[in-house]
Amino acid sequence: MTDILIKNGFVCLNKKIEPCDVLIADRKIAAIGTDMPQIDNVIDAARSYVLPGFMDIHTHMADRIGNYELADSYASATKLAVQNGIATIYNFITQSPAETLAAAIEKAQCKAMGNTYCNVGWHLTPTTFNDAAWNEIDDWIAQGFKTFKFYTTYKDAGLYCTYDQIKHIAKRLKQFNITLLVHCEDEYILEQSVPQLDRTNPFSHTRMRPPSAEWTAIEQIIRIASETGVKIHVVHVSTAQGIERIHAAKSTASITCETAPHYLYLNESRFQDESGHYYLCSPPLRSEQNQQQLLQHARNGWFDVYATDHCPFLKQHKDANKTDIQRVPKGIAGLGALAPMIFELYKQKGYAGIIDMAQKLSANPAKIVGLYPRKGVIEVGADADVVILKDGGTKRKIVSSYSDTFEPYHDFSSTLQVEYVILDGEVVVRDGKMISGKPKGMMITKGFT
Ligand SMILES: [Zn+2]
Numbered sequence: 076m077t078d079i080l081i082k083n084g085f086v087c088l089n090k091k092i093e094p095c096d097v098l099i100a101d102r103k104i105a106a107i108g109t110d111m112p113q114i115d116n117v118i119d120a121a122r123s124y125v126l127p128g129f130m131d132i133h134t135h136m137a138d139r140i141g142n143y144e145l146a147d148s149y150a151s152a153t154k155l156a157v158q159n160g161i162a163t164i165y166n167f168i169t170q171s172p173a174e175t176l177a178a179a180i181e182k183a184q185c186k187a188m189g190n191t192y193c194n195v196g197w198h199l200t201p202t203t204f205n206d207a208a209w210n211e212i213d214d215w216i217a218q219g220f221k222t223f224k225f226y227t228t229y230k231d232a233g234l235y236c237t238y239d240q241i242k243h244i245a246k247r248l249k250q251f252n253i254t255l256l257v258h259c260e261d262e263y264i265l266e267q268s269v270p271q272l273d274r275t276n277p278f279s280h281t282r283m284r285p286p287s288a289e290w291t292a293i294e295q296i297i298r299i300a301s302e303t304g305v306k307i308h309v310v311h312v313s314t315a316q317g318i319e320r321i322h323a324a325k326s327t328a329s330i331t332c333e334t335a336p337h338y339l340y341l342n343e344s345r346f347q348d349e350s351g352h353y354y355l356c357s358p359p360l361r362s363e364q365n366q367q368q369l370l371q372h373a374r375n376g377w378f379d380v381y382a383t384d385h386c387p388f389l390k391q392h393k394d395a396n397k398t399d400i401q402r403v404p405k406g407i408a409g410l411g412a413l414a415p416m417i418f419e420l421y422k423q424k425g426y427a428g429i430i431d432m433a434q435k436l437s438a439n440p441a442k443i444v445g446l447y448p449r450k451g452v453i454e455v456g457a458d459a460d461v462v463i464l465k466d467g468g469t470k471r472k473i474v475s476s477y478s479d480t481f482e483p484y485h486d487f488s489s490t491l492q493v494e495y496v497i498l499d500g501e502v503v504v505r506d507g508k509m510i511s512g513k514p515k516g517m518m519i520t521k522g523f524t
Pocket of ligand 1: 135254384386
């Protein structure tokens with residue numbers, strides 16, 4: 076593979092920015108400095124930022140959720156991701172009651188193999204826990220799976236775990252240094268919150284999944300993290316009370332969390348118009364006041380990671396159930412919005428904002444999934460996943476998905492330009508466009524080859 080020299084950029088090293096050059100050789104960061112050998116293959120990054128490739132550790136695609144297939148395949152989602160600076164995504168593998176974990180892993184990886192334009196890894200959700208199943212789980216951990224996801228709700232889908240079950244699983248997984256991802260909404264509160272609501276009104280969804288369900292479950296999960304010492308990552312925190320509890324618990328528990336751009340930039344006022352049903356997702360969009368508080372906490376640096384919970388459904392599938400909000404498939408697209416919307420959060424802060432962005436979109440997610448410092452940082456020896464960005468120029472539309480989904484950020488725009496993306500030592504995106512039609516992504520954890 077040809078060596079690449081990135082010259083004259085503002086390079087985001089670990090927690091600092093330096094004007095310097097970066098040499099890429101043999102798919103790795105080979106040298107960083109100002110006195111580099113002359114080579115032919117040079118990228119001029121003058122006046123641009125050079126960052127470690129971004130990661131989105133919470134995405135859904137090529138899967139069936141409830142009654143509907145998701146709108147994005149691995150190909151369509153990862154093509155959009157890499158064009159927006161994302162070098163690695165993490166998807167979910169959920170064991171259904173009728174299959175082994177191995178079968179679930181094989182199914183997902185067969186869909187992905189040869190079809191991904193960025194790197195792909197997976198979090199596992201096993202749903203059976205007898206002795207044989209635990210042996211299988213141990214084997215998959217030995218194969219390199221490092222993150223498992225569990226739910227405090229979704230009884231109907233067979234995903235619900237009691238707090239005691241989660242604690243038991245946490246104790247067992249701790250010996251392997253596994254990180255548990257947890258979806259926090261308290262099942263009991265959700266069950267109590269289904270009065271006679273108007274099923275034609277999207278607001279009803281927010282009443283059925285109140286903020287108290289989230290922060291109550293978060294309190295329980297913090298308790299489990301501090302009692303067991305296991306690393307827990309709370310996914311898609313949507314309430315100010317939730318992040319405030321996590322922030323307060325950082326000194327006593329090994330707990331991290333993410334929020335998604337839609338909780339920072341959208342709120343339940345979106346339910347008022349004709350397109351309200353398109354915005355249904357779980358946890359739901361919250362009040363404007365909550366949204367403003369979340370933004371403030373984000374600016375204070377309280378979230379460890381931003382991830383999209385990209386969960387795209389075709390417009391026709393949302394429309395078909397418009398008159399019954401309980402049947403509308405829940406989830407919104409967001410993959411292509413991650414970098415531009417999070418850049419909005421930080422662009423006023425100059426260098427400090429770019430450093431924060433690299434922490435929350437690269438280093439921290441890589442740490443949570445166990446890939447750091449192989450990924451998530453520009454340092455000698457790291458994988459050569461690099462994104463070169465520039466602010467300015469004409470505003471561009473936000474594109475959250477290439478499929479026929481509703482665009483939740485249709486009234487936002489961005490001046491962030493993705494000039495180059497280097498994936499595994501190879502330039503795959505130039506001026507925001509793919510330079511080759513070939514999918515070049517790698518599978519992070521190969522269960523099957
Ligand atoms: Zn999700």
